[in-house]
Amino acid sequence: MADDGAAAAGANLFPPPHPIHPAEPSDPLHDAASFTHTPFYCEENVYLLCKELIRAGLADPAGTDLYAVFISNEEKKVPLWYQKASRTNDGFVLWDYHVICIQSRRNKGEVPDLVWDVDSSLPFPCPFIQYVSDAVKPLSFGDSIYRRLFRVVHCPVFLRSFASDRSHMKDPMGNWIELPPKYEPIVAEDGNTNNLNEYISVSMDDVGDLENMVNDVYSNKHGVVTNETSLPKFFSRLP
Numbered sequence: 001m002a003d004d005g006a007a008a009a010g011a012n013l014f015p016p017p018h019p020i021h022p023a024e025p026s027d028p029l030h031d032a033a034s035f036t037h038t039p040f041y042c043e044e045n046v047y048l049l050c051k052e053l054i055r056a057g058l059a060d061p062a063g064t065d066l067y068a069v070f071i072s073n074e075e076k077k078v079p080l081w082y083q084k085a086s087r088t089n090d091g092f093v094l095w096d097y098h099v100i101c102i103q104s105r106r107n108k109g110e111v112p113d114l115v116w117d118v119d120s121s122l123p124f125p126c127p128f129i130q131y132v133s134d135a136v137k138p139l140s141f142g143d144s145i146y147r148r149l150f151r152v153v154h155c156p157v158f159l160r161s162f163a164s165d166r167s168h169m170k171d172p173m174g175n176w177i178e179l180p181p182k183y184e185p186i187v188a189e190d191g192n193t194n195n196l197n198e199y200i201s202v203s204m205d206d207v208g209d210l211e212n213m214v215n216d217v218y219s220n221k222h223g224v225v226t227n228e229t230s231l232p233k234f235f236s237r238l239p
Contacts, residue, residue: 032124040178042099066155072097097200138228149202153223163188
C-alpha cells in the first residue's frame with residue numbers, strides 16, 4: 001500500500017472525525033509492536049499476522065475464525081482514519097489500498113468480532129464496530145469515488161493462495177519506492193509468485209448477494225466483495 005500524498009491535506013478534503021470515546025475491548029490489549037510489521041506492506045503484514053495469531057493460540061488452530069480483508073476501490077483512493085502513518089491529528093490517510101484482519105467469534109458465542117490492524121492507532125485488537133465507526137466511517141462519501149469496497153478472504157484460503165513478488169513497490173527504473181521486508185517474498189502453494197493485483201482490484205460489479213457471499217467466502221480463492229453498508233451485515237451472518 002502507499003500514501004498518495006493527500007494525507008497531509010486530509011483534514012481539509014474530507015469530513016472531520018466524530019469525537020472518539022474508545023471502548024475497552026473485551027479481550028486484553030496486545031502490543032502491536034510484537035507482531036511482524038514492515039511499513040507500506042500491509043498485505044504481507046496481515047499474512048504473517050494471521051500465522052502469528054494461530055501460532056500464539058489467539059485464533060483457531062486452522063485460522064478458521066480469521067479473514068484477510070482488502071480495502072480498495074476503483075480509483076485506488078481509500079480514505080481511512082486513525083492510521084499511524086498519518087501526518088494529521090485525526091490519523092487520516094488516503095491509501096491506494098489497505099489490508100486488515102477481522103476475527104469472527106460468533107461461532108464461540110462471543111462478541112464483539114475483532115479487527116487486527118498493526119497500522120492503526122486504535123486499540124489492538126479493536127472491536128469491529130468501533131473500527132468501522134472510527135477508522136472507516138461508513139457512508140462518509142456516499143456514491144463518490146472514495147467509497148470503499150471490501151474483499152473478504154477466508155484465512156485458510158488466503159494463506160494457501162496469496163503471493164507477492166513486491167514488484168508493485170518498484171518504480172519504472174526498478175528502484176524500491178519503499179524498502180521491502182527482509183524475509184523472502186511470499187509464494188502461493190501452487191507456485192504462483194505474484195497475484196496481489198487480483199486481490200486489490202475491485203469494482204461495484206463485484207459486490208455479490210449477501211446470502212451467497214456468506215457461503216462463497218469459504219471456497220473462493222479471491223474471497224467475496226462487499227460494500228460499506230453490507231460489511232457489518234456480512235460478518236453478522238457468518239456461522
